[in-house]
Amino acid sequence: MKVHGLLSWRVAGLLVAMVVIVALPYVATRMMVDETQQASLWLNHASTIKALTYRIGYLVRDSEAATYRILAHDGDAATERRTLRAKQEVPAMLSQLRGLTRDNPDQQARLGSLESITSGRIVLVDQALVRLRQGDAAGARQSLRDTDDLFRMYGLIDGIAQAEDRLLHARSLEAQQRVRHSQVVLGLTVLAQLILLIVVVTSSERQIGKRQLAETREGRAVLRAQMIVQAVREPIALFDEQLRSLLVNAAFSEMYGLDPKHQHALPLPQIGDGAWSDGALLQRLNDVLLRNRELWDYELVQRTADGVERHVVVNARRIQQQDSDAQTLLLTVSDVTARALAEHRVSELNHQLEGKVAQISDVNRELEAFSYSVSHDLRAPLRHIAGFAGKLRQHLGERVDDTGSHYLDVIGSSAQRMAQLIEDLLVFSRLGRGALRLQPVDMQSLAEEARVLCEAEVPGRRIAWTIAPLPIVVGDENMLRTVWQNLIGNAVKYTGRREIAHIAVDVRRDRNGDYEFTVSDDGAGFDMQYADKLFGVFQRLHRATDFPGNGIGLANVRRILARHGGRVWAEAEPDRGARFHFSLPARDLSPASSGGIA
Numbered sequence: 328m329k330v331h332g333l334l335s336w337r338v339a340g341l342l343v344a345m346v347v348i349v350a351l352p353y354v355a356t357r358m359m360v361d362e363t364q365q366a367s368l369w370l371n372h373a374s375t376i377k378a379l380t381y382r383i384g385y386l387v388r389d390s391e392a393a394t395y396r397i398l399a400h401d402g403d404a405a406t407e408r409r410t411l412r413a414k415q416e417v418p419a420m421l422s423q424l425r426g427l428t429r430d431n432p433d434q435q436a437r438l439g440s441l442e443s444i445t446s447g448r449i450v451l452v453d454q455a456l457v458r459l460r461q462g463d464a465a466g467a468r469q470s471l472r473d474t475d476d477l478f479r480m481y482g483l484i485d486g487i488a489q490a491e492d493r494l495l496h497a498r499s500l501e502a503q504q505r506v507r508h509s510q511v512v513l514g515l516t517v518l519a520q521l522i523l524l525i526v527v528v529t530s531s532e533r534q535i536g537k538r539q540l541a542e543t544r545e546g547r548a549v550l551r552a553q554m555i556v557q558a559v560r561e562p563i564a565l566f567d568e569q570l571r572s573l574l575v576n577a578a579f580s581e582m583y584g585l586d587p588k589h590q591h592a593l594p595l596p597q598i599g600d601g602a603w604s605d606g607a608l609l610q611r612l613n614d615v616l617l618r619n620r621e622l623w624d625y626e627l628v629q630r631t632a633d634g635v636e637r638h639v640v641v642n643a644r645r646i647q648q649q650d651s652d653a654q655t656l657l658l659t660v661s662d663v664t665a666r667a668l669a670e671h672r673v674s675e676l677n678h679q680l681e682g683k684v685a686q687i688s689d690v691n692r693e694l695e696a697f698s699y700s701v702s703h704d705l706r707a708p709l710r711h712i713a714g715f716a717g718k719l720r721q722h723l724g725e726r727v728d729d730t731g732s733h734y735l736d737v738i739g740s741s742a743q744r745m746a747q748l749i750e751d752l753l754v755f756s757r758l759g760r761g762a763l764r765l766q767p768v769d770m771q772s773l774a775e776e777a778r779v780l781c782e783a784e785v786p787g788r789r790i791a792w793t794i795a796p797l798p799i800v801v802g803d804e805n806m807l808r809t810v811w812q813n814l815i816g817n818a819v820k821y822t823g824r825r826e827i828a829h830i831a832v833d834v835r836r837d838r839n840g841d842y843e844f845t846v847s848d849d850g851a852g853f854d855m856q857y858a859d860k861l862f863g864v865f866q867r868l869h870r871a872t873d874f875p876g877n878g879i880g881l882a883n884v885r886r887i888l889a890r891h892g893g894r895v896w897a898e899a900e901p902d903r904g905a906r907f908h909f910s911l912p913a914r915d916l917s918p919a920s921s922g923g924i925a
Contacts, residue, residue, distance in 0.1 A: 354512075365502060369495055369498045369499075369502075370495060372427060373491040373494065373495040376424060376427055376428065376434075376487070376488075377487075377488045377491055377492075379420050379423060379424050379427075380424065380441070380484050380487045380488055381488070382420060383420050383421065383424075383441070383445060383484070384480060384481065386412050386416055386420075387413045387449065387480065389409055389412065389413070390409060390410050390411070390413035390414070390449070390452050391452055391471060391474060392409075393406045393407070393410040394410050394452050394455050394456060394459075394467075395471060397410070397456070397459060398455075398459060398464060398467055398468060398471075410456060413445070413448075413449050414449050414452075417445050417449065421438065421441070421442050421445070424438050425438055431490075431494070433490060434487065434490055434491070437483060437486060437487050437490065438487070440483055441480070441483050441484065441487065443478075444478040444479070444483060445478075445480065447474075447477060447478040448474045448480065451471065451473050451477070451478070452470075452471070452474070454467075454470045455467040455468070455470035455471050458470060557577050558577075559576060559578060560578050561578060561659060561660065561661060562575075562578045562579035562582050562583075562659065562660040562662075563575070563576045563578070563657075563658070563659050564576070564657075564658045564660075565655055565656065565657060565658070566595060566612075566655070566656040566658060567653060567654075567655060567656075568616055568653060568654050570594060570595040570596075570609070570613070570616075570656065571592045571593060571594055571595070572590060572591060572592060572593040572595070572598070573591070573592075573655065575590050579660070581632075582631050582632065582660070582662070583598050583631060583632055584599065584600075584631070584632025584633075585598065595609070596609065599629065599631060599632060600630075602629040602630060602631060603629075605627055608625065611625065611643075612643055612656060615643050615645055615656060616645055616654050616656050619645050620645075621642075621643070621644045621645075622642060622643040622644070623642055624640050624641075624642065625640065625641040625642070625643075626638065626639070626640050626641075627639060627641065635664075637664045638662075638664045638666075638667035639660050639662055639663065639664075640660070640661040640663050641659070641660055641661075642658075642659045642661075643656055643657065643658045643659070644656075644657055645657075712738060716735050716738040716739045717739065719735060720732070720735050763802070763803045763806070763890060763891070764803050764804070764805075765801050765802060765914075766801070766802075766803075766804060767799050767800075767801060768799065768800055768801070768802050768803075768804045768807050769799050770797040770798060770799065770800055770807070770811075770844070771796065771797040771798075773804075773807055773808050774794055774797055774811050774815065774832050775794065776808070777808070777811040777812045777815040777816070778792060778794070778815060780816075781812075781815055781816050781819040782819075784819075785819060785823070788819070788823075788828065789826065789827045789828065790819065790822070790827075790828045790829075790830055791827060791828065791829045791830070792830055792831075792832075793829070793830070793832070793833075794831070794832040795831075795832060795833045795834060796834075797832070797834050797844070798834065798842060800842060800913070800914070801914035802891050802911065803887075803890075803891070806887045806890070806891075807887070807891075809883060809884070810884050810887055810888065810909065813880040813881065813883060813884050814846040814909075815832075815846060816880070817880065817881075817907070818846055818847075818850065818905075818907075820850075821850035821851045821852075821905065822848050822849060822850035822851075822904075823850070824850075824851070825849060828848065828849065828850065829848065829849045830846070830847070830848045831846075831847045831848075832844070832845070832846055833845045833847075836913070840913050841893070841910050841911060841912050841913055842912075842913055843908060843909075843910045844908065844909050844910070845907070845908050846907045847904065847905070847906040847907075848904050848905060849903070849904040850904055850905065851901070851902060851905075852899040852900050852901045852903050852904050852905050853899045853901060853905060854899075854901055855900075861897055862881045862882055862884070862885040881895075888909050888910075888911070891911055891912070892911070892912045893910040893911040893912065894909065894910055895907065895908065895909040895910075896908050896909075
């Protein structure tokens with residue numbers, strides 16, 4: 328739109344420039360002709376005024392001369408008529424002069440003076456003729472002499488003529504100036520016409536070059552597009568409003584067995600031996616053409632040229648051709664046979680998996696029942712052993728020697744340890760079967776809670792704690808509490824021989840954005856070659872006499888973190904402390920992320 332608007336403005340500007348450049352010479356030439364005509368008119372005007380003025384002076388002087396001849400007795404009838412011509416003709420001439428000089432106040436004033444002078448001289452001529460008829464020749468001569476004494480005329484006539492000459496000269500100069508201006512304008516317009524002609528020719532050549540270049544580029548683009556369409560492995564075709572083929576690519580021809588020489592104007596229902604004869608599909612394609620709808624992921628089964636039934640997905644949309652108002656249908660076909668087979672296989676595997684899950688659920692229920700039965704059946708004998716050992720001690724009383732007392736102590740402590748092991752096994756089993764109750768968990772609070780519990784169990788111990796600010800994560804709060812209690816409890820336990828123990832809790836983000844927590848201490852440590860035994864059930868790297876425990880806490884930690892999508896690992900050196908690391912995914916804290924999962 329911007330380019331089209333710019334071109335419109337350029338064309339409009341060019342047209343305006345052409346009109347101006349063509350019109351200016353006409354206007355300039357017209358002005359020159361008008362000025363020439365006007366100058367000729369002013370010349371005629373001045374000549375007329377001068378001629379009339381001189382004619383008035385001549386008539387007045389001729390009347391006076393005729394009167395002198397009559398006084399000299401040399402007159403005749405013609406001479407007498409001459410004496411009357413000034414009186415008869417001068418008023419009309421003066422009136423004509425006033426009309427010609429109506430736009431010139433100075434000349435009007437001079438004509439008024441001339442009219443007074445001529446009137447006075449004519450009156451004196453009449454007076455001389457009257458006196459001559461009365462026989463007063465001397466009076467007549469005096470009247471004629473008074474004409475020059477009282478009414479001097481020639482200086483005024485020359486003034487009128489000179490004023491017209493000056494006015495004519497000024498007007499001629501002005502006309503010449505205008506003619507020169509018109510000539511300059513004409514020259515400039517001719518130059519502008521030449522420049523415009525050069526610009527038009529240059530612009531036309533440039534536009535022709537650009538158009539040829541654009542056509543070449545467009546042709547290359549069309550060729551490249553056709554090459555791309557032909558090279559695409561997905562079948563593509565164009566159809567007209569009657570669903571007749573306009574263009575098909577090689578993949579379409581190969582899939583539906585079309586002859587490359589006879590693949591134009593083929594009706595769609597006849598392509599591929601009826602592969603496109605599905606009535607519902609044809610109706611949808613007509614809707615795409617007529618109602619400008621789009622067809623997305625329409626699945627159907629076709630038997631193609633190779634005789635194989637294929638699952639295909641058809642997409643279609645209407646497109647507008649640049650060189651025509653006719654509507655065109657763009658049709659793409661995707662062979663999803665492999666995907667359909669894979670989906671069928673996945674469906675079968677899911678069905679099998681559901682059966683396996685059901686079997687595992689049954690096994691878990693059996694294991695849970697077995698665990699309950701074992702715990703119940705084993706706890707009763709252990710309680711009997713511990714109880715009868717106590718009764719035996721009471722029955723023997725002081726007759727028990729040191730050896731017997733030791734045996735009884737061993738029996739009681741072993742029964743208690745066995746009961747604790749059974750309880751720990753049940754806890755370990757429940758951690759693997761119970762549902763996770765995911766919710767936002769404040770790790771800072773859990774770490775502080777574990778610290779307080781551990782300090783309460785070892786009153787009098789001197790421990791320097793360093794707990795960094797910890798984030799809120801998504802997880803099962805009770806299970807994560809168990810993680811912190813085990814790790815911080817181990818740190819407190821294995822620093823028991825230090826006068827001042829140092830325990831630190833820290834966190835960082837790894838390269839994947841997950842949280843990595845670390846619990847470090849300066850306690851007994853361990854040899855890294857035995858690190859793979861740390862997280863096994865009932866695996867211990869220290870003797871129970873050195874550090875109490877049953878060897879199942881870290882196994883619980885690993886199981887809990889595995890269920891949360893994390894992991895746990897350790898680093899240590901003998902007698903230089905240990906560092907236990909565990910990671911948790913940085914899940915979204917939105918409400919949708921909470922809930923229970925198995």
